[in-house]
Amino acid sequence: MAHGHNSKEKVVYVGDSRIRKRSEIATPPDYTSYPGKSEAFIPNFLLKEWMVGCVMLVGFLVLTISEPAPLGYPADPTNASFIPVPDWYFLFLYQLLKMPYASGDFVVLGVVGIPGVLFGALLLAPFLDRGKERRFYRRPIASSLMFLSLIGVIYLTVTSWMGYEDELKLTGTTPEHIVREEEARERALEGLPPKSNAAKGTVEVALVAPDDPAMESMKTATCLSCHGTDLKGQVGPSLRGIGDTLTQDDILGVIKNGKGNMPAMYDTAKSSGLSDEQITGIAAWLAKQKKAQ
């Protein structure tokens, strides 16, 4: 083509005279110097490599199908009790920063010093280990440093994960993605359509008739200590927009009998000096709490 010896060529390029034609074509290194049976990459070797790929792909897909990717509840910056945990391959760094000599006054060591030396040494390994010897058992320093780092990283990862599990047990927390999955499974078993958690805490629902005396009654009956002073929920769920799902009678029933973690509040309300009318007033007012259309 461009080197233009072929007179049958239909398209003729004008070569750049400043570029000299390469005297020899760069040939990839061949392995005739190695004893043994070398073979061509395509198709001989690739067909075998492809089988390894297939075995891995099958395993990968089985994992994907049997374990759906985790998804918790929408991010809520006001959630103070959430136990943060990074992805597993960052656990060793996370744990390192909890060590006494890598945190507090020594945080610089934990955040720059030790990881810097480790990753720096990894990056520059060829310039630190310059001998000709390739066999690892003839390179005791390089090999033992690598083994030590591996043991350290594995130890930190395992410790971190066990610490996280202990913390979960201690606080009686189930990770949110498991809670959400269980919830979805129960709904599916009951034949209900899947529920979306997305709206939770992202769309502000306004209070209907916020000046109603019911609000004052709820404060007296200690409702607000769990449902939040603005009814946006705290320990208990948000009551804003509750009228969309519950009627006045439903709400009265919940006050009298409790629901889930919520104890029956009727007696508490009575003993804090509320009359039956005031309690009915609370239920009536809550039933009016509907999302603005």
Next chain:
Amino acid sequence: MAKGIYNWIDERLDITPMWRDVADHEVPEHVNPAHHFSAFVYCFGGLTFFITVIQILSGMFLTMYYVPDIINAYASVEFLQTKVAFGQIVRGMHHWGASLVIVMMFLHTLRVFFTGSYKAPREMNWVVGVLILFVMLGLGFTGYLLPWDNKAYFATKVGMQIADSVPVIGPYVKEFLQGGTIVGAQTLTRFFALHVFFLPAGLLALLGGHFFMIRKQGISGPL
């Protein structure tokens, strides 16, 4: 017909040497698991690339539904997970692939280290490989935030605190990553851009270098 088209293009662009170079190189016996089973350790690099391709493809499909803003991010992931046909599978592949690529890369690194393959003349390829590792960790960190659930949010918050504690440059790094003073709307769009455009661009460039060098130098000889 296909041959005609091929010849037509080849006549003009001389494409044969390009793919012949990739196709025709010989694979020596000592890296071929068909001859020595223990040579399977030489597969990890190829498998890392294989999963990287899966990550790119599944990620491309995820962006068809994902919305990088704090109101809709979670909703779009939930929609993808529960409503979209095969959405759960595609997201699952991207999620588990992220871990698997780290595992494979880790094994590949160990193989190269313990066979001493990073020694002269292959120093540069090792350095590029470690840079690929860093980019992958960056992809893992930025991708973790995108579903915008509590786990994502609080892990990123911790990450930001760690960045903040680096002397001198820490606060600047934190502000650059957060795009402001808190982990919020700006952080999410920023992480999305890093995860989908900046880091993959860097990754592809580094991978190009990695493969160019291995073709140029050939695989290291038997021990």
